[in-house]
Amino acid sequence: MELNAASRGRRRSRMRPWHIGLYAWCGLVFLFLMAPLIVVFPISFSSSAYLQFPPPGWSLRWYAAYIDDFAWIDATIRSLKVAMATTALSTILGTMLAFSIVRGRFFGKSTFNQISMLPLIVPVIIYSIAVYGLFAQLRLIGNWQVIVLGHTVHAIPFVLIVVGAALRTYDVNYELAAMSLGASRLRAIWRVTLPQIRPALVSAMFLAFISSFDELVVAMFLGGSNMTLPKKMFDNIINAIDPTIAAVSVLQIILVTGILIVVSKIGAGASPAA
Amino acid sequence: MNAPPPGNSIHTTPTGGEGDLTLVGIVRRFGLVTALAGIDLAVRKGEMLTILGPSGSGKTTLLKVVAGFETPDEGDVLLGTRAITFATPAKRDIGMVFQNYALFPHMTVAQNIAFPLEMRKVAKAEAAKRVDDVLNLVDLGGLGDRLPRQLSGGQQQRAALARAIVFGPRLLLLDEPFGALDRKLREQMQLEVRRLQQHLGLTALFVTHDQEEALILSDRIAVMDRGRIVQLGTPQEIYRHPVNRFVAGFIGESNLFQARVASGGYAVLDGGARFRLPASAPPEGTEVGLLLRPERPRRLANGAAAENSFAGSVVEVVYLGETVKYRIRLDPGFEIIVRWPFQSSGGSPGKNERVTVGWNGDDLHLVQWS
Numbered sequence: 001m002e003l004n005a006a007s008r009g010r011r012r013s014r015m016r017p018w019h020i021g022l023y024a025w026c027g028l029v030f031l032f033l034m035a036p037l038i039v040v041f042p043i044s045f046s047s048s049a050y051l052q053f054p055p056p057g058w059s060l061r062w063y064a065a066y067i068d069d070f071a072w073i074d075a076t077i078r079s080l081k082v083a084m085a086t087t088a089l090s091t092i093l094g095t096m097l098a099f100s101i102v103r104g105r106f107f108g109k110s111t112f113n114q115i116s117m118l119p120l121i122v123p124v125i126i127y128s129i130a131v132y133g134l135f136a137q138l139r140l141i142g143n144w145q146v147i148v149l150g151h152t153v154h155a156i157p158f159v160l161i162v163v164g165a166a167l168r169t170y171d172v173n174y175e176l177a178a179m180s181l182g183a184s185r186l187r188a189i190w191r192v193t194l195p196q197i198r199p200a201l202v203s204a205m206f207l208a209f210i211s212s213f214d215e216l217v218v219a220m221f222l223g224g225s226n227m228t229l230p231k232k233m234f235d236n237i238i239n240a241i242d243p244t245i246a247a248v249s250v251l252q253i254i255l256v257t258g259i260l261i262v263v264s265k266i267g268a269g270a271s272p273a274a
Numbered sequence: 275m276n277a278p279p280p281g282n283s284i285h286t287t288p289t290g291g292e293g294d295l296t297l298v299g300i301v302r303r304f305g306l307v308t309a310l311a312g313i314d315l316a317v318r319k320g321e322m323l324t325i326l327g328p329s330g331s332g333k334t335t336l337l338k339v340v341a342g343f344e345t346p347d348e349g350d351v352l353l354g355t356r357a358i359t360f361a362t363p364a365k366r367d368i369g370m371v372f373q374n375y376a377l378f379p380h381m382t383v384a385q386n387i388a389f390p391l392e393m394r395k396v397a398k399a400e401a402a403k404r405v406d407d408v409l410n411l412v413d414l415g416g417l418g419d420r421l422p423r424q425l426s427g428g429q430q431q432r433a434a435l436a437r438a439i440v441f442g443p444r445l446l447l448l449d450e451p452f453g454a455l456d457r458k459l460r461e462q463m464q465l466e467v468r469r470l471q472q473h474l475g476l477t478a479l480f481v482t483h484d485q486e487e488a489l490i491l492s493d494r495i496a497v498m499d500r501g502r503i504v505q506l507g508t509p510q511e512i513y514r515h516p517v518n519r520f521v522a523g524f525i526g527e528s529n530l531f532q533a534r535v536a537s538g539g540y541a542v543l544d545g546g547a548r549f550r551l552p553a554s555a556p557p558e559g560t561e562v563g564l565l566l567r568p569e570r571p572r573r574l575a576n577g578a579a580a581e582n583s584f585a586g587s588v589v590e591v592v593y594l595g596e597t598v599k600y601r602i603r604l605d606p607g608f609e610i611i612v613r614w615p616f617q618s619s620g621g622s623p624g625k626n627e628r629v630t631v632g633w634n635g636d637d638l639h640l641v642q643w644s
Contacts, residue, residue, distance in 0.1 A: 171374070171376070173372050173373075173374065173376045174378060176341075176343055176363070176372075176376070177372055177376035177378075178378070178389070179342075179362070179363040179364055180341055180342070180363045180364075180366075180368060180369070180370040180447075181364075181369075181389050181390035181393060181437065181438075182364045182389075182393030182394055182441070183364055183389075183393050184362070184364055185362075187393070191389075192378050195380045196378075196379065196380055
């Protein structure tokens with residue numbers, strides 16, 4: 001017993017320099033990740049008309065500027081609309097795709113799987129030009145629904161990865177049990193499988209939402225004069241360079257953090273009992 | 275109904291109506307592997323029939339075919355007189371208890387049990403009453419509001435059983451349902467399931483690789499090997515009269531010898547030892563398997579005689595409580611396993627002790643060797 005304690009003590013003292021180093025390293029990484037936020041928050045409350053750090057004084061004028069400007073609000077609403085529609089569409093399609101890739105037995109399945117990951121690999125600009133060409137021919141540029149379609153293709157791989165991983169570890173016997181108890185395959189999935197992989201579905205929806213809400217390039221090509229929030233921010237930087245963009249960023253961060261909290265609340269509820 | 279009773283012959287082609295569940299010529303192949311090579315089987319109304327076999331014998335595939343998770347390449351599945359070969363699992367009216375119970379973790383026990391009723395659109399009040407009744411039946415009264423993970427292993431199993439019988443299925447399938455329980459609980463649950471099945475008169479098909487379990491629970495046992503049913507009979511028949519070497523080796527402990535029938539009612543073993551055969555010995559020259567159950571040989575005191583007797587020394591002693599298992603190396607150069615009651619006053623031989631063992635021709639059972 002004593003010997004044990006002694007050896008443990010020795011081991012701990014030998015670990016100590018490592019621990020200090022590790023803490024320091026973690027601190028640095030944390031600082032690096034947080035630095036933009038640390039800068040953005042003060043600037044958004046700046047009284048200066050320029051992007052200036054540290055701010056010379058404090059005010060809420062840039063928040064007022066955002067709320068009072070119809071163009072900003074319009075872009076925000078459009079972005080939310082696009083992101084929500086993208087989330088719904090890509091979650092439904094991506095989940096169906098995940099089922100077919102995880103469960104299905106068909107020729108060329110692995111190729112099919114790789115192809116569905118392509119949107120992540122193809123450079124966004126190339127993809128954007130391609131969809132621009134398509135929708136320009138159809139004279140649909142400028143409709144928000146078109147941006148939804150463009151974003152959905154991009155969001156599907158995220159859904160596929162997250163939901164696919166959950167399905168791979170899911171014990172299919174639950175579904176078979178439901179079927180033997182009188183449920184059709186579809187009903188078994190709806191009542192038994194999907195509730196059990198809910199955390200994955202919620203994460204997938206979150207990723208899909210963010211990937212669309214944040215997206216600039218595709219929206220720039222397809223949006224025409226109807227700007228999304230990222231496009232409006234981009235234009236703002238190019239044309240005005242006033243701290244409104246900092247205020248918008250802060251609001252955006254708060255929104256996303258809020259969603260993240262809700263997501264972890266809903267997502268934690270039903271963990272599949274393995 | 276002039277057909278003779280199915281008896282033990284596995285070659286009786288079952289006709290609809292004879293059994294509650296009837297399998298006719300079921301074949302299922304996976305690529306080049308034949309998982310089921312022509313299964314004919316009739317499960318009678320109210321009986322518990324066990325499919326017993328080692329892993330890879332095809333018993334799980336057979337269960338899936340019955341449950342509707344697999345479609346056979348050939349053959350038919352009949353429930354009563356209704357062909358369900360291609361029916362979806364939902365339309366089969368079969369209750370199933372899964373190996374790990376497959377209780378839905380996001381639903382309470384009561385919701386789990388109500389699930390099949392809900393799928394059948396039973397009215398809420400009626401469903402609640404039936405759930406209550408079945409919970410009491412399986413001794414889970416008052417636990418309906420728990421989640422499955424808040425139940426013990428035995429309780430989970432009862433809940434799974436309740437869910438499988440609450441809608442009054444025509445057939446109950448049990449897929450190795452006791453594997454996850456520790457020994458003591460397993461024995462208790464086996465008896466409980468058996469009691470319930472008999473009490474409700476359920477027709478049940480039970481799949482296991484555990485021969486002991488099969489012997490305890492079944493009205494009849496179908497032993498499977500390489501996609502075929504090699505023997506069908508009551509536990510007693512299967513234990514006492516296994517048809518071949520595989521069944522003999524698989525059910526219970528056994529000493530198996532390969533021998534050739536010689537003249538005068540004897541058989542000669544590979545090593546040259548001679549065994550006196552039972553009266554019903556096959557003709558001279560036949561290759562046979564000789565089965566000797568470990569409880570048959572006696573220890574011979576000086577001067578006592580038996581039709582077959584050999585001297586040898588004890589190689590291994592294993593205490594099993596009431597009985598002791600010995601591995602004895604006999605002088606002609608082969609080993610046997612025997613089981614004798616434990617005797618306290620020095621009556622049980624120790625390791626390396628010399629003993630003489632004997633048995634009569636009738637203690638041997640002839641089985642097909644090939």
